[in-house]
Amino acid sequence: MPTLVVLGTQWGDEGKGKVVDYLAKKADYIVRYQGGNNAGHTLIYENKPFVLHLIPSGILFPKKNCLIGNGVVIDPKALKEEVTFLNKKKIAVKGRFFISEQAHVILPYHKLIDEILERGNVKIGTTKRGIGPCYSDKVKRIGVRVVDYLEKDVFLNLLDKNLTEKALILKDSGVDIEDLKKEILKDHNELSKFIKPFVTDTSLMIENAIKKNKKLLFESAQGTLLDLDFGTYPYVTSSNPIAGGVCPGVGLGPTEVDNVLGVVKAYTTRVGEGPFTVELFDEMGDFLREKGGEYGATTGRPRRCGWFDAVVVRHSVRVSGIKHLILTKLDCMEGIDIIKVCVAYRYKSKVYKDFPASRTVQKYAKPVYEEMAGFKCKVKGVTDFKKLPLNAQKYVKRLEQLVGAPIDLISLGRKREETIEVTKNTKWF
Numbered sequence: 121m122p123t124l125v126v127l128g129t130q131w132g133d134e135g136k137g138k139v140v141d142y143l144a145k146k147a148d149y150i151v152r153y154q155g156g157n158n159a160g161h162t163l164i165y166e167n168k169p170f171v172l173h174l175i176p177s178g179i180l181f182p183k184k185n186c187l188i189g190n191g192v193v194i195d196p197k198a199l200k201e202e203v204t205f206l207n208k209k210k211i212a213v214k215g216r217f218f219i220s221e222q223a224h225v226i227l228p229y230h231k232l233i234d235e236i237l238e239r240g241n242v243k244i245g246t247t248k249r250g251i252g253p254c255y256s257d258k259v260k261r262i263g264v265r266v267v268d269y270l271e272k273d274v275f276l277n278l279l280d281k282n283l284t285e286k287a288l289i290l291k292d293s294g295v296d297i298e299d300l301k302k303e304i305l306k307d308h309n310e311l312s313k314f315i316k317p318f319v320t321d322t323s324l325m326i327e328n329a330i331k332k333n334k335k336l337l338f339e340s341a342q343g344t345l346l347d348l349d350f351g352t353y354p355y356v357t358s359s360n361p362i363a364g365g366v367c368p369g370v371g372l373g374p375t376e377v378d379n380v381l382g383v384v385k386a387y388t389t390r391v392g393e394g395p396f397t398v399e400l401f402d403e404m405g406d407f408l409r410e411k412g413g414e415y416g417a418t419t420g421r422p423r424r425c426g427w428f429d430a431v432v433v434r435h436s437v438r439v440s441g442i443k444h445l446i447l448t449k450l451d452c453m454e455g456i457d458i459i460k461v462c463v464a465y466r467y468k469s470k471v472y473k474d475f476p477a478s479r480t481v482q483k484y485a486k487p488v489y490e491e492m493a494g495f496k497c498k499v500k501g502v503t504d505f506k507k508l509p510l511n512a513q514k515y516v517k518r519l520e521q522l523v524g525a526p527i528d529l530i531s532l533g534r535k536r537e538e539t540i541e542v543t544k545n546t547k548w549f
């Protein structure tokens with residue numbers, strides 16, 4: 121089983137960074153397949169937390185190959201900053217970090233348009249990194265791919281076309297198009313030289329790696345409820361974080377995907393606008409935010425917090441064919457008297473066990489809660505499932521039942537060793 125997809129099962133921020141870092145030691149290749157620098161994956165390196173937005177989390181292991189697939193949108197400036205940051209930490213990336221020539225490029229006008237749209241009447245609460253506008257151009261067939269960015273004539277032509285197409289919205293917001301063009305061209309000279317050594321056909325690299333029976337880990341950003349098709353549309357990101365996204369995102373056939381692993385937080389959080397049935401506005405919400413350090417790794421925004429939503433995670437397990445789950449941040453629930461778990465939604469007189477597509481139901485449904493006794497004693501530091509407080513064990517078992525997939529690993533902190541292998545020696549790959 122050489123290929124494994126790891127994805128978030130809620131609204132992102134499930135702790136994918138730590139999980140990928142934990143599994144990366146067993147992989148040969150770590151590949152991102154969608155999203156861009158809207159992601160924020162927090163890792164611990166030399167005892168200090170550190171956030172990666174674009175480069176796969178496996179980069180901290182010296183010999184691993186890290187790839188960015190064609191489904192990712194790349195801001196060359198952000199990429200340069202991240203590579204420079206890693207180099208300063210003496211983490212070399214040359215020769216083992218590659219980006220797809222077919223990935224689309226985020227340009228300054230994408231970021232400007234993201235900001236302008238956020239000031240309009242459909243506020244999504246985006247990260248303002250230009251993600252949505254860049255994917256829109258890809259779908260409109262006027263986008264700039266990495267390979268286009270490197271061919272100067274092609275790039276100049278596309279730049280003119282794009283600036284003409286976007287002139288109205290930019291001028292309306294007081295942007296000087298000529299100045300913007302000068303800035304883009306100045307950056308282009310420097311950034312195209314910078315990214316060139318990393319650019320390749322990553323899809324071919326992946327095919328060759330599979331032929332050699334190498335182990336490949338596909339790392340998703342965001343989460344199922346931010347998926348363009350299966351999330352809380354339109355309050356979503358503009359790509360497909362679900363497992364199926366890996367196929368168009370790296371150029372891999374579905375028959376080559378061997379295993380799918382979901383990362384799930386012991387409670388729920390969301391950043392940005394949009395429906396959030398289990399949201400807590402009381403001191404319990406504040407408790408989870410403070411205990412879990414729930415502040416955005418990319419934008420610093422406080423995250424909205426709520427109880428575990430089994431309707432959401434069951435939906436995730438289904439649409440991605442998740443075979444295993446990793447539960448994170450169980451330690452952040454220490455000390456709660458009564459824990460609630462959302463098992464269904466109620467809207468008017470109807471009960472919803474499956475995640476509803478209707479915007480009205482998503483917005484106005486009330487959670488149907490089940491209550492469980494909490495756990496008072498410390499779970500942090502425990503490395504054996506049987507040594508967890510009984511109520512913590514019961515909580516984990518109940519979640520498994522409700523969402524329909526086994527929890528094989530539990531994370532109780534950011535460090536690699538703060539992990540319980542519930543199922544010993546699970547063969548992930």
Ligand code: IMO
Nearest residue numbers: 132133158159160245246247341342357391392
């Ligand atoms: P990681 O990988 C949490 C959210 C934004 C916003 C919506 C659309 O760290 O889990 P976008 O900038 O993508 O157009 O914003 O998606 N969002 C995330 N929320 N974690 C993330 O990534 C996110 N990436 C985007 O807050 O609601």
Ligand code: MG
Nearest residue numbers: 133159160417
């Ligand atoms: Mg995040």
